Amino acid sequence: MNAPKVKEQLTPEGIVKYFKDEFKTKIKSSNVKKHVEGSKKKEYYNIWIKIDKSIFKDVIKHLCDMTYPHLAVISGNDLKKDIELIYHFSLYFGKRYNEISLNISVDVPKSKLEIETICDWIPGALVTEREKQEMLGIKIIGIPDSRRLFLPDDWPEGVYPWRKDDKGLQKYIRNLHEVKK
Amino acid sequence: MRFSMLPQVFAQMFKKPWTNKFPAKYAPKNTTKFLEDVESGKAKINPPIKTPEGFRGKIQYDKDKCIGCKLCIKVCPCGAIEFKEKEKKIKIYLSRCCFCSQCNDVCPVNCLSMSDEFLLADADPYSKDLIVE
Amino acid sequence: MSEQKNTTKTTYHIPIGPIHPALKEPVYFEFEIDGERIVDVDVKLGHVHRAIEWTGMRRNPIQILYLAERICGICSFVHPMSFARAVENACDIEVPERADYLRVIHGELERICSHMLWAGVAAHEIGFDSVLFITWEMRERVLDLTEYLTGNRVTKAIMMIGGVRRDITSEHVPKIKETMNYLKKNFEKLRKIYLEDKTFKIRSMNCGILTYEDAMGLCAVGPTTRASGVKKDVRVDQAYAAYGDLDIDYMTPDILRGKTVGDVYDRIIVRLLEVKQSIELIEQCLDKIPSGDIVSEPKIPKLLAHVKKTAGEGIGRHEAPRGEVIHYVKFDGENEHPYTWKVRASTYANILPWIPMLKGEQIADIPIVAASTDPCMSCTNRVGVIKDGNTTQLTKEQLHKLSVQKTRRLMR
Secondary structure (H helix, E strand, O other), rough: OOOOOOOOOHHHHHHHHHHHHHHHHHEEEEEEOOOOEEEEEEEEEEEEEEEHHHHHHHHHHHHHHHHOOOEEEEEEEEEEOOEEEEEEEEEEEOOOOEEEEEEEEEEOOOOOOOOEOOOOOOOOHHHHHHHHHHOOOEEEEEOOOOOOOOOOOOOOOOOOOOOOOOOOOOOOOHHHHOOOO | OOOOOOHHHHHHHHHOOOOOOOOOOOOOHHHHHHHHHHHHHHOOOOOOOOOOOOOOOOOOEEOOOOOOOOOOHOOOOOOEEEEEEOOEEEEEEEOOOOOOOOOHHOOOOEEEEEEEOOOOOOOOOOOOHHEOO | OOOHHHHOOOOOEOOOEOOOOOOOOOOOOEEEEEOOOEEEEEOOOOOOOOOHHHHHOOOHHHHHHHHOOOOOOOOOOOOHHHHHHHHHHOOOOOHHHHHHHHHHHHHHHHHHHHHHHHHHHHHHHHHHHHHHHHHHHHHHHHHHHHHHHOOOOOOOOOEEEEOOOOOOOOOOOOHHHHHHHHHHHHHHHHHHHHHOOOOHHHHHHHOOOOOHHHHHOOOOOOOHHHHOOOOOOOHHHOOOOOOOOOOOOOOOOOOHOOOOOHHHHHHHHHHHHHHHHHHHHHHHHHHHHHOOOOEEEEEEOHHHHHHHHHHEEEEEEEOOOOOOEEEEEEEEEOOOOOOOOEEEEEEHHHHHHHHHHHOOOEHHHHHHHHOOOOOOOOOOEEEEEEEEOOOEEEEEEHHHHHHHHHHHHHHO
């Protein structure tokens, strides 16, 4: 964990500009959503950014230079031709009403299902990367530990439960009332 | 203080137990014989603690009000309600019900309500006590 | 004595799990031990995987609320809350103010119940059963209040997308105030027992330490990370529901103790401080609650039709008693059931911190250190010890006995 290089805190639009200045057209789209809740109508922001796969590792390094993030989870979507991975980060925790949620989504084509690991920058990502490997069939390059996490050892190879195509699961592998357990 | 738990332990020795002894003070050795004794009047069952108002117990169905709109079947998370096509009424299987009372909220004519009955254990999931229709 | 000089010394491997007394979730540990000290730890999961997310992708949002409630018994309010917030985020549904306050009241009630359950279990792991019974007797009063307000002690079924299902009327308020007064009166008793009794101090101080750097790097959440000094709490960081109007702050051990070490004793402090904070928050809510609707769309078919038409994605976060819970939902605008639903419960992020916490500790400390992070579901246990090729089985009672014997030894 190195010390962050950017000293002052950025606004949500400032964060989007920070990434766009560095990576220009490789940032495909961005969206800043404001939410208001409660009687005093305090606001908080969610930022959604979509990036190209080639700059993925550099974006994460750039983010860690700005401020050390908290990785909540990685979620995966099966769009027909590719798989979209969304990394949910939260930044600037520690001061009251100061946190901004940042969601970075990457499209990985099904023809070449690989992506780099972020465990060297954020060690806590190990559990969630292992889960994506077994649930979606995506290969994570450089992961320190690539064993199965949630599925049992006798699960058949090549079946990925979260996919919606033929590699997915149509019905349960084993129904307890049929197996008479 | 080194052992701050000691005063509590002493105070506890002089207090009455808080448990409500339902159904009897000690567990009966032979359950069927105990139930026979209760029927003939030789033994008595301690009643359970009264449930508060708004408790979600066994579901009650008012058949005449039902209009057959099937909204309750749509929102039931457990799939415990079945539609009887010919009569346009419903049949509820209590062995699958999770007592969430979402069907009560959805029904447009308010024909479903929750009672305070909770002693529903049975050996057969499809016995007459566990089907409401 | 001379034979021992010629033999080589090697470490043993002990598997613990998947079902264990101190761990509330079936987890498989493999410890490499040298004598009584732990040298290395390996964690394996997956024993209670129930395919809930896969099941949820085939049901409409109202059915998923009840499915989410049963992900965990003790945190049965946080999962419907996060899911409802994710759907409201994705479909732009606005929640009325009164519903925000009601959600906060129920969430804090659940936090009190959960922390008191944990406190009792921690006392049981040390071997101090009288404290277990006193704490759980106090918890019974809070459960009675929950049953009065929602209809059931554990699975509350109070959440609806766009608000809550039941209101708190003026008849309910006296009972809530009576329970809060009872808790405030007896809080001092609990604080004295847990924080000043010598038994707790000798077992928990300087045991199972998690440093600040490890807690930040491994993305730990909840009281586990606050006890190491990291200020991370979703209620204070982001002003959601009614928390933006209330007076709330991070609870770290230096409030009571003056310094932060990151051991088991610090985690006990953080949880007790949070119980006190929850009691104050409930009283603040009861004073400030505005009048109005409790749900934004009372007619369910209209709500489902609105969700079916909207396409969008959203996240919902909430601070559970154990940490941060996040749900991600994506709707595609054609069906009622979501295209994707991802759940991340708080224990998921607190598994990796077990490894630095347990290295260097003794076997008899495993129950209390593992239970101090408050993992989320109860189970039984079987430990297999492999010694020179003969396997002996240590059952749940024997592991618990080891922990109790250590307490007796330290007391002399």
